[in-house]
Amino acid sequence: MDQHTTEATDQLLGAGDIPPVHEVNPQATSPFLLTADHYGRVLPRALGDLGVTEAEMTRHIAWDIGIAGVAERLAKLLDAHLIAQRYSRLVIDCNRPPEAVSSIPVISEATAIPGNEGISEWEREARRSEIFEPYHDRIDAAISRRLHAGQPTVLVSLHSFTPVYAGVARPWHIGALYNRDTVLPQLLLKHLRIESDLVVGDNEPYAVNDLTDYTIPVHGEARGLVNTGIEIRQDLIADQSGQQQWAERLARIFAAIQTELRAELSVD
16 A cells, blocks of 8 residues: 555544543533543554653653642632643644744754654644644634633643753742733732742733633633643652642632622622
């Protein structure tokens, strides 16, 4: 079978691969809709190891360390709907516009990704259509269902960040990220700053923008939802104890914020 025929008939994900989308509490009544773009680090079997060592695949370049445990626990504590993406960001980054260079990186930080070098447009499209699009289609459908039902919806995009990036230490324990909509981030920052043990980042270590982000601009801002990004430092949530503690802290804070949003935005 020639390459053209193979490309026309074969899919990236096969019988031995897991679905890209993972959900918790899809029928939840909480106003908070949680997303985790970099929840997992699975590689499709067809891609092998992408030329990346297992040691590198456990690092932050492959996924958001610790955020899966925080997201799962927070969804249960808030009785909130969580939509998460299981495949590694090295296959396709589900928080990057597909046209961005960093969507399918050939180098991440200082690590080369040989399996992403010189891939065909068909291969790129397969990653988009089988991983990126099902994830974002599911978020879009969930938002549409909620809005149609008149269910208040507040988007919270959960991420984690490495304590040291490119040799520079990052002092923040947690950051609130935003672009155009500052309602929820400012409430979140207010509550986080009350916690005396925290160094809080205001749009740190990243700021949201249309060129480098996808989930908040497309599902939050474009649909008029109150929204925020959250970044937690990975060394604080690397084990189950840290994940539980941060989930409990955020659940307590979001419970208070929900009361404030009810008064300001008729969120019940």
